[in-house]
Every structure is written in structure tokens, then in C-alpha cells.
Amino acid sequence: SPVIFAGQGRKDHLRAAIQMLSGDVPTRTVYGHLGWRRIGDRWVFLHSGGAIHADGALDGIEVDTGTDGFLAYELPTLPAASEIADAVRASLALLDLGPDTITAPVLGAVYRAPLGEPDPVDFSLHFTGPTGAFKTELAALAQAHFGPGFNGRHLPASWADTANMLEKKAFLAKDAVLVVDDFAPSGTTADIQRLHRDADRLFRAAGNRSGRARMRADGSSRPTYYPRGLIISTGEDIPSGQSLRARLLVIELTPGGISATALSAAQPDATEGLFAEAMAGYLRWLAPLIADLKETLPDRHRALRDTLVQSGEHRRTPEIAASLILSWEIFLRFAEETGAIGHDEAACLITRARAALTDSAEVQRGHQESEEPARRFLALLRSAISSGRAHVADADTGTQPEDAAYWGWQLNAAGSGDEREASRPYGERLGWIRHDDLLLDPDAAFAAAQKLARDQGTSIPIKQRTLWKRLDEQGLLASRDQARGSTVRLTIQGMRRDLLHLRASTLAAETGQSGGEIGQRDETGQDEGPESRGLPGSGQFGQFGQKLKHRDPEERDLRDAVGWEVEI
Numbered sequence: 234s235p236v237i238f239a240g241q242g243r244k245d246h247l248r249a250a251i252q253m254l255s256g257d258v259p260t261r262t263v264y265g266h267l268g269w270r271r272i273g274d275r276w277v278f279l280h281s282g283g284a285i286h287a288d289g290a291l292d293g294i295e296v297d298t299g300t301d302g303f304l305a306y307e308l309p310t311l312p313a314a315s316e317i318a319d320a321v322r323a324s325l326a327l328l329d330l331g332p333d334t335i336t337a338p339v340l341g342a343v344y345r346a347p348l349g350e351p352d353p354v355d356f357s358l359h360f361t362g363p364t365g366a367f368k369t370e371l372a373a374l375a376q377a378h379f380g381p382g383f384n385g386r387h388l389p390a391s392w393a394d395t396a397n398m399l400e401k402k403a404f405l406a407k408d409a410v411l412v413v414d415d416f417a418p419s420g421t422t423a424d425i426q427r428l429h430r431d432a433d434r435l436f437r438a439a440g441n442r443s444g445r446a447r448m449r450a451d452g453s454s455r456p457t458y459y460p461r462g463l464i465i466s467t468g469e470d471i472p473s474g475q476s477l478r479a480r481l482l483v484i485e486l487t488p489g490g491i492s493a494t495a496l497s498a499a500q501p502d503a504t505e506g507l508f509a510e511a512m513a514g515y516l517r518w519l520a521p522l523i524a525d526l527k528e529t530l531p532d533r534h535r536a537l538r539d540t541l542v543q544s545g546e547h548r549r550t551p552e553i554a555a556s557l558i559l560s561w562e563i564f565l566r567f568a569e570e571t572g573a574i575g576h577d578e579a580a581c582l583i584t585r586a587r588a589a590l591t592d593s594a595e596v597q598r599g600h601q602e603s604e605e606p607a608r609r610f611l612a613l614l615r616s617a618i619s620s621g622r623a624h625v626a627d628a629d630t631g632t633q634p635e636d637a638a639y640w641g642w643q644l645n646a647a648g649s650g651d652e653r654e655a656s657r658p659y660g661e662r663l664g665w666i667r668h669d670d671l672l673l674d675p676d677a678a679f680a681a682a683q684k685l686a687r688d689q690g691t692s693i694p695i696k697q698r699t700l701w702k703r704l705d706e707q708g709l710l711a712s713r714d715q716a717r718g719s720t721v722r723l724t725i726q727g728m729r730r731d732l733l734h735l736r737a738s739t740l741a742a743e744t745g746q747s748g749g750e751i752g753q754r755d756e757t758g759q760d761e762g763p764e765s766r767g768l769p770g771s772g773q774f775g776q777f778g779q780k781l782k783h784r785d786p787e788e789r790d791l792r793d794a795v796g797w798e799v800e801i
Contacts, residue, residue, distance in 0.1 A: 263295045267306055268407030268461065269350035269523065276523045278347065278408070278516045280379070282307035285513060287520040298405045302389040305382035306409060308513040309506050314571065317514035321573035323502045324511040325582070327374060330499065331491040333589035334596070335484055338557055339371060339465075341586065342410065343378045345560035346463040347516060349408040351526040352534060355480070356553045357439050357464040359416070361471050362486035368467040369414055370496055371486070375465055376412045377503035378512040384503065388412045392468070396431045400444065403435065403460035411460075416468025418690060425690030432472035439464055440480030440549070473691045479549040482557075482597060518567050526563075534559050541594065554594040561586040606695050607703040611740055613682035613693075614663065614673075623681050624658035628665035628672060631726050633658070640666060665725055666737055670711065673733040675701070675720060701733065711736050 235250065237243055264270060264279050271277075277284040277291050281304050284294040289311050298306075312320070324343075328336045342358050360368040369385045376383040383389070390402050390413040403411055416432060418425040438444055444459030471483055502508060519526075537555035565579045574582070617623040624641025627634040633642045633656040642656040663681055664673035679697050686692050693700065701719035704710050711734045714721045720731045 261295065263297050265296075265298055266405045266407050266461075267296070267298070267303070267409050269347070276350075276520050278308075278520065280306050280308045285311070285516045285520065287517060289517065300402060300405055302387075303402075303405065305380040305387065305389070306406070307380045307382065308509050308516070309381070311513050311517055312510055317510060318571050318573040320507045320510035320514065321568050321571055323499075323507040324378065325568065325573070326502075327499060328582075328585075329492075330371070330374075330495045331486075333585060334593050335371075335486060335490065337561070337586045337589035338482055338484055338593055339375050340564075341557035341560045341590065342463055342465060343375050343512075344515065344564040345557060346410045347408050347512075347519060348526070348530065348560060348563065349462060351523055352530040352556075352559075353442055353461075354463045354556070355440050355442055356549070356556065357436050357460075357466060357481050358484060359466040359468065359471060359481045360484050360486055361468055362490075363469060363488065365488050366486035367491040367493070367496060368486050370500070371491060372412045372414065372465050372467050374496075374499055374503055374508070375410055378508040379409050381504060381506035381509050383412075384500070388414050390414070392416045392428060392431070392466075396434055399431065399435050400438065400458045400460075403439065403462065403464060404444070404458035407461040409462045411462050411464050413464060413466045416466055416470060416472065418470055422687070422690055429473055429690065432466075433477050435460070435464065436466075436472060436477055436480050478597075482553050482593060484593070485596070514571065515564065515567050518570070519563075530559065533562075541591065550594050550597050553597075554590045557590050558583075558587050561590075605703075606693055606700055607707055607709060609686075610679075610682050610693060610700055610704075611709070613685045614678060615740060617660070617663070617681045617685050621659040622685065623660040623663045623677075625664050625666050625671070626658065626662055628667035628670070628725055631665075634666045664732065669737045671735045671737045671740060672723065672725065672730075673735065675731065675733050678733065704733070704735075709739055710734060711739075 235247075237247060267279050267281075269276055270279055270284075272284075272291075272294075275286055277286040277294070279294065279296050281296050281298070283296065284291040285308060311317070324340070327340055330336050338358060345354060348354075360372060362368055369388075373383060373385040373388060376388060389406065389411055390399060392399075392413055392415050394402070394413075399413065413435070416428065418428045434445070439460035442459060444457040446457050447455040449455055466481075471478070472481070534552075534555055537558050538551050541551035541554050561583055565574070565583055568574050569576060569579045614623075618625065618639075618641045621641065621643075625634065626632060626640075634640050637656045638644055641659045643659060644656050661677060661681060662674070663678045664671065666672070675697060679693075679700065683693050695703070698718070701710075705713060705719050710719060712721055713719050713734065717731065719733070721734045722729060722731055723734075724730075725732070
């Protein structure tokens, strides 16, 4: 019942009174993160319910992350050895939920996360697929290894969280899996760009193991947060950017790919804590090995990576595959020592996991190539022409070229003779064509591609000069002037112009159709018609993307004029 007198010095008097009269002050240590921590002379794994070390649960340890949703990161009291073996077998059964290329990376990620202390994790997983493919439920089974309270309706993070909150959650979930659910860009272009920007920030920070430094108003530094666990993301779309995707392993799910029956059987195991028991046993087994693993894991990781490196793929891809294979090796050692599996079964499983992860790395190459700026630029040009946003003119006449409909010209449906053959162009002119020489106006082509990318909520991430250099490095330029860099200087319609020189067939090849060179012959020796050539707006699709179901020339002219599919 203190009485505090008025006056300027009352705060100082109160401070002194508290210090003098409080007596012995109780103290306690509260840890504010999950994962491995060296306490005294031993390593312990912190979770919201306490800590696990080599001898089991450690009493007197208090953990409070101060973050909603992290209370579910609670591991059970260690069961008997026979019960741990049953739990490990239940966890391994997740491998049979679907194709190994899906399930092997998931289980590998679950048991890779606690190895972050000896060998930091620098990649993330991203599940993508349509609704009904069980993306969230599969991710929830992975998350349930770190607490039976997690399920598809209760996950620690969501893409609806702010970027700062995601950053902090990823920092607190040290050496654990953090599921970030529902990456589904929607709304305005600004909303879509914001979500892609948030994903870029989080995944890039995880890949680089670096955070975003900040200052307070007085110039002092705020704490810097960066991901210290392993992020598993789910969504109906994939975050854009080639370098960003190099930091991800994208797992594609399709409806029916994950067995609904097997999934329903696995969910009770998660709720009853079997997966968390397997993880608790794994952590207890790891605790006395941490010091040795710090020395051996990086070397083993590099050796695995070197065996997986292939030409033409991003250097991070084999590192990701090697990291997950490494986690399978460690986990299967644990499973064998606990009696959950035998030596022959362990050998079979590692062979199976390695094959699946190698295949997953091969699929990953396609995701990275689709975001490679030079390829992306050509794909955007093709789309701009085939969607009626732009056109290419004849280099000699400035009017419609041969195969005008392929190059953004609308054929007349009415009239006869020359009147019927006349066409009008769509949109802006991007360049000119002469035989197989495609001569692009650099500024117009780049602007058209960038505009279309922005309409899709993305962008071409590099400047013009760098993009032309990438085209040249990949052998996509037909010629260039050494003095001018990546362009050539030619006279078109009486005017000297700096142009990008490509082959028309190069742009055609970007359609991915079995066409190739303009006017090539099919297996019968006949010149291929417009329906079979791999040109923008052609191939097996019409000018507006509809699949062709006819070959009649008059009907084709009508289709080109009105932009509709005409069935015969």
C-alpha cells in the first residue's frame, strides 16, 4: 500500500523504493523459439511443451514464442521403444499415400527440418494443384509430426498473414516444419503482385538464410528475422521468378493423385499423436549426435550433390535433392536402430526415395525454365500476337506477310478476289518478317511483352540490355552486330533501324507444338498446312486459341475473320 507523493522526482523515488523493498527477486528463463538449443553441456530440442534431450524430456524448461498457433508445436512424452517403432512405421506409411515423387519429398522434408542445426536448410517445398487435390491435408500430415494439434483447419501460418508476421513465424519455427497455407493470387492486379512479392520475400529469405534489417526511429537496429526452419507452402499457383523457383522444390498434385482412402486412414494417426511420437523419438536419438553431425553432414551433402549435378539445370536443384536424400539416409538409420524396419527394407526404401527425388529434380527443371527470362519473353511475344494485341508486317511491303493470320492479321470474311485476300493488322507492330528472318523492334517488343506480363500480375524481371544478352547466350539470336551488342542495323522500308534478328521458327518453337520450321514437310512429304505449323496462333490452335477441327480453306478464313471455332 505505497503512498506516492507528487513532484518531479517521483519516478526516481518509486524506482529506488521498489529496488530496496522487493527482497529476493524470483527469476526464470523463458525460451522464445523452437528447435535445438545448447543448454549447459548438452543439446536439447525446444517445443511449446518443454524440451527433449538424449535422456528424454527435460524438466524445468519453459518455452513461449508469444505467437498464436505455435502452442500446437507440442511433442508428447517419449513412449516405450516398441511404441516408437509403431509410430515410425505409421510415419513411413505416408510414403504410400500417392506417387513417390510426391510423398518422398514430403517425408524427406519432415525429417530434414531438425537437421537444420548441423546443416542449415536453404530451400522450401511448394505444393501446387487445383482444389480437391488434398494439398492442405497432405501438408497438415507433415505438420502433425511436430504436434498432434495440427490439422487441415489448424495450421501455423497462412498466406493471408502479413509479410512481417510470416517472416517472424519462420524465424521462431527453428529446426521445424512451418506450413504456410493457401497461396491463391486473386483480386486486383495490385493484390496479385503483393502476394507474389510476399512469397518472393519469404522464400528468398529462406534460400539465402538472410533477413530484412530495420531501424528504429532513433537509428538503432531492430531484431532481424529470417527463416530458420523448413517452409512447406500450398497453393493453386506457383510464385513467379526463375531465381525464386530455384529456391523451391515444386510438388504438383492432381485430383486423384493422393489416395483419399489412404489419407483418411492416416489422419487418425496424426490426431492420436503417432507422427509426433515418431518425431519425439527421432529428436531424442539425434540429440547426442548433433556435435558429430556438424562435422559429417556438410561433407555428405556435397558428395550427394556432386553425383546429382547435370548440365543445363540450376545449381540449387541438385542441392535440394541431395539435402532430402541426406535426410532419408539419417531417418532410415534411426528407423532401423529402433527396430521399425530391417536392414533390407531400409536399403529398399533409400533406393526408392533416391529415385523419386531424382525424378522430382528433373521435373523442377521445367518449372525453372518456364520462368527463364529469355524463354518467358518469347512466350509473351507469341501470346501478344496470337491474342490480337500486336502484329508483324512484311519487311519489303510493310503490309500483311505470308501466313498473315499467324502474325496478327485479320482476314476478311466478305468480298471476293483481292478484296477477300486483304487483311488488317491487330494492335501495335512489333517488327517485320522476311522469309524465316524475324526482325523485332527492340523497344516495341519489350514493351508489349512487359505489358502482357503485368496484366498477368507478373513482370519480366530484367532490363532490355540484359534480356538481349540472355537471348544471345542461349543461341536464340540469328545474328548480331559485334559493335552494337545484341542488335543488327538494317534498312526496312527505306529507314535504317536497330533490330533484334531472330528466326521465325525460334518464336514458333516456343509454342511447344510438333511443328518447327515454317513450311516444313510432314512424314508423307507434303507441305504442312497452317493447322500443323508451330507458329503463334497456329499449331493445333486457332487465332484465338480454339482447337481446329477442320481443314477447309473457306471455313478457315471464316474462323480467322470472326475468331470463333467452326466445326465441320
